[in-house]
Amino acid sequence: MFEYFHAIEFSAAGQMIKNSSWAFAVTESVHLLALSVIGGAVLIVDLRMLGFGLKRQPVADVAADAYPIMVASLVVMLVTGFMLFMSEAVKCYYSQPFLVKMIALALAITFTFTVRRKVARAADGRISPAVYRTVALVSLMLWFTVGAAGRWIGFSG
């Protein structure tokens, strides 16, 4: 496994981002902007499932509106995130927060596009409030772990 991480960091693209004085900063800024957007798109639906925010609209309507925004910002996060990873893959190999983030990210994406999507799209009245609340809390917890562990990669090592 280590060889792959090493090869990625010492690839032409990895070295370019690493050695440029602004490429990492710019990539990270875009990563942060997309974080703000995906945060809003996830929160507006999770809050609605918890009974807050856009209470007068059906969950399915709020989820349908937020969906393209969430997917677009997720794509930007994944692309910029991979670019950041390329520039410091070896550090990431040894980083515990990175491992935590990747596991939480895999779980968050899987959960979001299976269970959460199905529940959020269901017609009004077919899902009990308890199920909505559980799905929202799991989603919030998973995405929070992704964000917090991600921030911690920069503090450690």
Next chain:
Amino acid sequence: MSLLPFCQWLAETQGSIALHESSYMYPLLESSHVLTLCLFVGMSVLLDLRLLGWTMRRIPVGEITSRILPWMIGGFVLMVVTGLLLFYAIPIRSYQNVFFRLKMITLVLAGLNAWTYHVGIHKKIGEWGAEGRPPRRARWAGAMSLILWAVVVVSGRMIAYNWFDCDLGQSAFINWAAGCVPGVR
């Protein structure tokens, strides 16, 4: 008018030194500051996109504003509190940082933009706020808000880089923009 003497005094206080030297409080504060972006900027972006008529067109603007605003205000208060504490931990370097200064100016502009919207076209929301695309002035406010908050976020992130720090020796322009004083720091 220079706030430098105040920042120098602040940097010498017990609390500032403790925060600056703590191994966990500073990273925790910074993480809270960054993650609260999801709440404050995330919600603002949704409202701005609605003002542009790009999303949630079926939901009246007034409905979105009244439901989202309390969360935005909560997020904003958290941002300000954690932001002030981050400044308190590193007052002199922040004050003499061009990105910090750019961020503060843009914050004021973003505030002015929000205020202009609220005392202006938002007052007549009954005439236009139902469904579909808002009028030009509302769309303009949404677009300006998106741009200004993006600048706030990016310049905030850039504060961490020392490219333009006074003690590295800077051009005359940066020395002026950052308010560098020879021998300070």
